[in-house]
Amino acid sequence: xxxxxGTPKQLGQHVPMPNSPEEAQLERVPNPHPGTNxxxxxxxPEFTSLCPVTGQPDFAHIVIDYVPGDWLVESKSLKxxxxxxxxxxxxxxxxxxxxxxxxxxxxxxxWLRIGGYxxxxxxxxxxxxxxxxxxxAGTWIPDQGVPGYRGRG
Numbered sequence: 001x002x003x004x005x006g007t008p009k010q011l012g013q014h015v016p017m018p019n020s021p022e023e024a025q026l027e028r029v030p031n032p033h034p035g036t037n038x039x040x041x042x043x044x045p046e047f048t049s050l051c052p053v054t055g056q057p058d059f060a061h062i063v064i065d066y067v068p069g070d071w072l073v074e075s076k077s078l079k080x081x082x083x084x085x086x087x088x089x090x091x092x093x094x095x096x097x098x099x100x101x102x103x104x105x106x107x108x109x110x111w112l113r114i115g116g117y118x119x120x121x122x123x124x125x126x127x128x129x130x131x132x133x134x135x136x137a138g139t140w141i142p143d144q145g146v147p148g149y150r151g152r153g
Contacts, residue, residue: 008074015076018084021098026106027077031068037110037139040072041065044082051121052089059119060092063144064103066112067136073107092118096128104132111135117146125149 008027018024044062051058062082066073081102085095096116104112113131127148135141 008077010080011074011076015080017086018080019087021081021084021088021102024081024084025077026081026102027074028071028106029074031070031072034068034070037067037136039065039067039139039141042073042075042078047082047085047116049085049092049095050087050089052091055089057086058092058121060095061117061146062096062099063115063117063146064099064112065114065141065144066103066107067110067139069108069110071107071109073103092116092121092126093128097130100130111139115144115146117149120149120151 008029010025010027042064044060044064047060047062048057049060050056082099088095090098096114099116100112100114103109103114109132111132111134113135114129116128118126118128125148
């Protein structure tokens with residue numbers, strides 16, 4: 001993942017799906033309200049990656065919350081980046097934390113958290129959570145709204 005500062009190169013263009021997160025180009029745009037603490041949320045309810053052992057698909061509901069500083073993530077580049085994991089073999093923990101760290105490095109947000117709500121593999125759901133630290137005081141941070149896995153019970 002290489003970040004591209006300045007004007008987005010993918011927005012408004014036909015861009016093929018990257019084959020891997022390494023090929024994906026996350027992009028950022030200036031935040032028009034850098035002095036205001038507010039939450040931006042991206043939800044990917046149909047995230048997929050591959051099990052690095054079996055090659056079988058893994059499915060997750062990913063929720064990314066961040067309080068922007070000077071930069072916003074350009075949403076088309078984020079969509080392509082997240083889609084690039086469909087051909088990527090990695091464990092649930094690795095995928096979730098990689099996404100969070102790539103975004104934190106690109107955006108340098110005031111605060112960022114990710115919830116990776118993974119569907120069961122081998123009968124056990126694995127949920128992965130990470131954040132950069134404490135959220136800025138006075139910022140409304142709603143619950144991510146994803147219930148824990150209950151199966152058919």
